[in-house]
Amino acid sequence: MQYYSTKNKFTNYPLQEAVLKGLPDDNGLFMPVSIPKFTKDFLDHLPHFSLKEIALEISRLFLMDDLPMATIEEIVTRSITFDAPLKKLDDSKYVLELFHGPTLAFKDFGARFMAQLMSCLVKDENRKLTILVATSGDTGSAVASGFLGVPNIEVIILYPSKKVSLLQEKQLTTSGQNITALEIQGTFDDCQHLVKTAFLDTDLRLKYQLSSANSINISRLIPQSFYYVYAFAQVPDKKERIVFSVPSGNFGNLTAGLIAKKMGLPVYHFIASTNINDIVPDYLSSGNYNPRASRQTISNAMDVGNPSNFWRMLDLYEGSFLEMKKDISGFSFDDKQTAMAMREVLSEKNYLLDPHGAVAYLGLSEYQKKNPGTKGIFLETAHPAKFEDVVEKIVNKKVDLPAELESLLSKEKQAKLMTTEYSLFKEYLLNR
Numbered sequence: 068m069q070y071y072s073t074k075n076k077f078t079n080y081p082l083q084e085a086v087l088k089g090l091p092d093d094n095g096l097f098m099p100v101s102i103p104k105f106t107k108d109f110l111d112h113l114p115h116f117s118l119k120e121i122a123l124e125i126s127r128l129f130l131m132d133d134l135p136m137a138t139i140e141e142i143v144t145r146s147i148t149f150d151a152p153l154k155k156l157d158d159s160k161y162v163l164e165l166f167h168g169p170t171l172a173f174k175d176f177g178a179r180f181m182a183q184l185m186s187c188l189v190k191d192e193n194r195k196l197t198i199l200v201a202t203s204g205d206t207g208s209a210v211a212s213g214f215l216g217v218p219n220i221e222v223i224i225l226y227p228s229k230k231v232s233l234l235q236e237k238q239l240t241t242s243g244q245n246i247t248a249l250e251i252q253g254t255f256d257d258c259q260h261l262v263k264t265a266f267l268d269t270d271l272r273l274k275y276q277l278s279s280a281n282s283i284n285i286s287r288l289i290p291q292s293f294y295y296v297y298a299f300a301q302v303p304d305k306k307e308r309i310v311f312s313v314p315s316g317n318f319g320n321l322t323a324g325l326i327a328k329k330m331g332l333p334v335y336h337f338i339a340s341t342n343i344n345d346i347v348p349d350y351l352s353s354g355n356y357n358p359r360a361s362r363q364t365i366s367n368a369m370d371v372g373n374p375s376n377f378w379r380m381l382d383l384y385e386g387s388f389l390e391m392k393k394d395i396s397g398f399s400f401d402d403k404q405t406a407m408a409m410r411e412v413l414s415e416k417n418y419l420l421d422p423h424g425a426v427a428y429l430g431l432s433e434y435q436k437k438n439p440g441t442k443g444i445f446l447e448t449a450h451p452a453k454f455e456d457v458v459e460k461i462v463n464k465k466v467d468l469p470a471e472l473e474s475l476l477s478k479e480k481q482a483k484l485m486t487t488e489y490s491l492f493k494e495y496l497l498n499r
């Protein structure tokens with residue numbers, strides 16, 4: 068399969084370049100030249116398939132021109148090591164739990180699959196790949212966990228000192244092996260600046276084969292389509308008028324759902340649910356795309372003011388606002404509404420939502436008011452324990468950490484403290 072840039076449909080890049088580079092030189096986003104289709108037989112047998120079997124079929128469809136089947140199987144077996152169960156909340160709503168991976172968030176799907184695929188793509192080269200990532204917390208922990216022990220790759224994570232939660236810091240700094248953490252005495256922007264400067268530095272490029280593992284890598288989208296198909300497979304009875312509500316920030320998750328639909332999954336409608344960073348809901352009602360500075364909320368993984376994957380969404384509809392509007396409705400909610408939904412779902416349905424999942428629940432409820440009779444699936448993208456400070460205050464109840472995370476807290480932090488001075492960062496990289 069070849070990939071083009073959303074800024075120029077006539078470009079062609081091989082899989083290896085699209086995945087290892089992450090971004091095309093023209094600053095567009097990579098897209099596959101064609102979206103493969105499910106066979107009728109596969110769709111008819113959906114209820115009998117496990118998540119892993121579905122993952123294998125989607126991976127085969129995308130990767131079979133580039134990799135042998137045994138390699139594709141290895142990538143799936145090593146990355147999809149946890150479940151994504153669908154639970155019934157009431158007669159019209161189901162929650163898809165995407166937090167059963169090692170860092171308790173759906174980003175584990177993308178990060179783990181990307182790690183395994185990258186490892187296969189660099190296997191034949193004699194230089195290992197060095198991944199530099201700047202993180203404000205969550206992406207870094209999914210990447211640290213996803214790449215841990217993966218052959219042919221080392222990861223260097225830069226995080227802002229004292230600006231990530233204790234749990235996040237433990238996740239970033241206690242892996243060891245091929246993961247190195249640098250604690251930067253500055254902000255997330257300083258970390259990002261160091262990484263960006265390093266990518267342009269010819270001295271470093273001589274020593275290292277550098278790559279980024281950012282969230283717009285095409286290899287993170289493919290695995291995110293697995294669980295839409297698997298959710299569909301798990302819906303009992305008639306699979307009619309099924310809608311998905313997706314809590315969105317950078318819109319990678321929703322884009323993966325649109326890809327699943329384009330592959331032939333008969334999804335009735337999508338709901339783009341956001342916090343007050345409502346650029347896409349605003350676009351869906353006005354037709355104008357107005358990116359703006361992001362505003363801080365309690366669903367902070369969705370505080371995005373210029374969602375990169377918007378251009379991929381538009382590309383899937385060949386630039387047509389009207390076509391996109393037929394498939395997607397957008398709703399936005401403030402923190403007060405989000406907190407109320409968390410309390411309401413806990414007291415009425417005995418289910419504890421995290422703030423991101425609560426936004427998706429609200430979007431679904433709003434849509435179903437005007438569209439009764441639809442079967443709604445909303446995505447719960449993180450375990451509530453991941454945001455325990457916020458969640459405990461809202462529901463006034465202690466949230467228990469899953470056992471895996473509890474044990475993290477006793478591990479010792481290993482990070483190299485550094486200033487924001489580029490020359491020192493460079494010297495460190497050249498001399499290690």
Ligand SMILES: *Cc1c(COP(=O)(O)O)cnc(C)c1O
Nearest residue numbers: 315316317318319320368448449
């Ligand atoms: C990253 C993240 C989101 C937003 O996903 P996008 O693909 O960026 O839209 C939602 N919820 C949680 C918990 C996240 O970590």
